[in-house]
Amino acid sequence: MALEKLGKALNSALKKLARSRTVDEATIKEVVRDIQRALIQADVNVRLVLQLTKTIEKRALEEEPPAGVSKKEHIIQIVYEELTKFLGKEAKPLEIKEKPTVLLTVGIQGSGKTTSVAKLARHLQKRGYKVGVVCSDTWRPGAYYQLKQLLEPYGIEVAGDPEEKDAVKLAREGVKYFREKGVDVIIVDSAGRHKEEKGLIEEMRQISEAIKPHEVILVIDGTIGQQAYNQALAFKEATPIGSIIVTKLDGSAKGGGALSAVAATGAPIKFIGVGERIDDLEAFDPKRFVSRLLGMGDIEGLLEKLEELQKQQEFKEEDLEKFLKGKFNLKDMYAQLEAMQKMGPLKQILQMIPGLGYSLPDDAVKVGEEKLKRYRVIMDSMTEEELEHPEIINYSRIKRIARGSGTSTAEVRELLNQYNQMKKMFKSMDKRKLAKMAKKFNFGGFGI
Numbered sequence: 374m375a376l377e378k379l380g381k382a383l384n385s386a387l388k389k390l391a392r393s394r395t396v397d398e399a400t401i402k403e404v405v406r407d408i409q410r411a412l413i414q415a416d417v418n419v420r421l422v423l424q425l426t427k428t429i430e431k432r433a434l435e436e437e438p439p440a441g442v443s444k445k446e447h448i449i450q451i452v453y454e455e456l457t458k459f460l461g462k463e464a465k466p467l468e469i470k471e472k473p474t475v476l477l478t479v480g481i482q483g484s485g486k487t488t489s490v491a492k493l494a495r496h497l498q499k500r501g502y503k504v505g506v507v508c509s510d511t512w513r514p515g516a517y518y519q520l521k522q523l524l525e526p527y528g529i530e531v532a533g534d535p536e537e538k539d540a541v542k543l544a545r546e547g548v549k550y551f552r553e554k555g556v557d558v559i560i561v562d563s564a565g566r567h568k569e570e571k572g573l574i575e576e577m578r579q580i581s582e583a584i585k586p587h588e589v590i591l592v593i594d595g596t597i598g599q600q601a602y603n604q605a606l607a608f609k610e611a612t613p614i615g616s617i618i619v620t621k622l623d624g625s626a627k628g629g630g631a632l633s634a635v636a637a638t639g640a641p642i643k644f645i646g647v648g649e650r651i652d653d654l655e656a657f658d659p660k661r662f663v664s665r666l667l668g669m670g671d672i673e674g675l676l677e678k679l680e681e682l683q684k685q686q687e688f689k690e691e692d693l694e695k696f697l698k699g700k701f702n703l704k705d706m707y708a709q710l711e712a713m714q715k716m717g718p719l720k721q722i723l724q725m726i727p728g729l730g731y732s733l734p735d736d737a738v739k740v741g742e743e744k745l746k747r748y749r750v751i752m753d754s755m756t757e758e759e760l761e762h763p764e765i766i767n768y769s770r771i772k773r774i775a776r777g778s779g780t781s782t783a784e785v786r787e788l789l790n791q792y793n794q795m796k797k798m799f800k801s802m803d804k805r806k807l808a809k810m811a812k813k814f815n816f817g818g819f820g821i
């Protein structure tokens with residue numbers, strides 16, 4: 374999850390508030406101090422932190438909670454609202470209005486630009502658009518091959534020529550090529566390095582002139598923290614930046630600084646990069662982002678992800694039913710693990726369920742690709758009955774399965790342990806919350 378450390382710190386500040394017996398001025402000041410500390414540790418600019426927390430404190434002290442809302446709930450709401458405002462308030466989605474819509478991506482070397490172009494192409498393809506990608510990076514010929522490697526498995530075509538030295542020509546011809554092909558969106562990747570900065574900006578200007586993009590997208594590295602402010606401003610002055618993608622927010626200790634700094638320039642953040650895989654791009658919505666960050670759950674985000682999954686037919690309704698009930702056999706577990714692997718860690722999904730927050734054990738839900746392959750091999754040596762009723766697998770069956778699959782009894786046991794752990798985890802979940810969620814998905818009839 375993006376900004377996990379900041380999320381945990383903010384979450385624990387709010388938990389402290391939730392646990393306190395009375396809510397007086399001292400309690401509010403302590404919560405505000407905890408929030409300040411959390412934000413400053415995430416490299417958020419100190420001046421911005423002070424402004425934000427002053428507003429939170431003032432509102433928490435002066436405003437009366439509306440009828441039916443407790444003081445504590447009201448303060449949590451204030452924190453949520455102010456943090457949302459802090460990150461841009463409203464989501465500003467990327468709009469594809471004209472066919473073709475031409476997008477130009479810019480950003481300095483290593484920002485994650487090329488990876489983000491591939492992620493964006495895939496994101497749009499998943500939404501039904503036919504996408505073409507143009508590589509006009511003449512400084513790093515590897516960028517062309519990188520894009521091809523990332524996108525060809527999805528049938529997304531990349532235009533370019535690693536031998537060509539004229540970036541403007543590459544961009545112009547690439548766009549012309551895809552226009553003639555009749556794609557919906559053309560994404561042009563530009564160079565991230567140059568002999569000197571002036572040259573880079575000049576090249577950007579010339580490409581922009583030649584292809585007249587509908588939107589210029591700036592890619593900024595989230596690990597640079599609050600320095601992102603100056604970088605975003607410098608680009609904004611040079612080209613009409615329409616939107617920003619902030620990358621590498623997974624695991625970055627400074628991501629909060631980068632996000633808030635970019636938001637402070639007034640340029641809309643439309644996407645965030647949350648991992649190295651092609652699907653690790655999220656449309657940025659300050660409201661959803663903050664509610665997840667605070668561990669308040671986000672049913673909308675969950676719905677969206679599951680919808681996507683259902684579209685890909687990797688997650689069928691009855692699977693979800695079993696998943697929510699915690700009643701599933703080995704085959705179901707395998708399907709879940711496989712699906713989760715494609716859509717991102719299960720933990721990330723479960724975090725979106727209100728009330729579950731951060732309490733999930735990592736290893737109960739994390740399985741690598743290699744391991745999944747081993748599981749497949751082991752399961753191929755099981756009988757239908759064993760797959761459907763794993764509880765019948767005793768020691769002699771374990772020995773037979775290990776022999777049949779060319780694995781060890783320890784590995785077979787590991788698979789069974791994983792299964793039991795997952796089953797236990799689902800069983801221990803709050804059934805009321807799951808039932809509520811099930812209702813939202815219109816699976817109300819299966820009575821968890």
Ligand SMILES: Nc1nc2c(ncn2[C@@H]2O[C@H](COP(=O)(O)OP(=O)(O)OP(=O)(O)O)[C@@H](O)[C@H]2O)c(=O)[nH]1
Pocket residue numbers: 480481482483484485486487488489510513516564565566620621622623645646647648649653
């Ligand atoms: N963890 C993580 N890594 C990312 C993310 N986005 C990009 N990266 C990694 O960052 C590194 C640089 O990304 P590239 O896309 O190659 O960099 P670039 O900005 O295009 O570089 P130039 O083509 O030289 O301009 C790669 O190792 C990517 O895998 C992200 O959201 N999270």
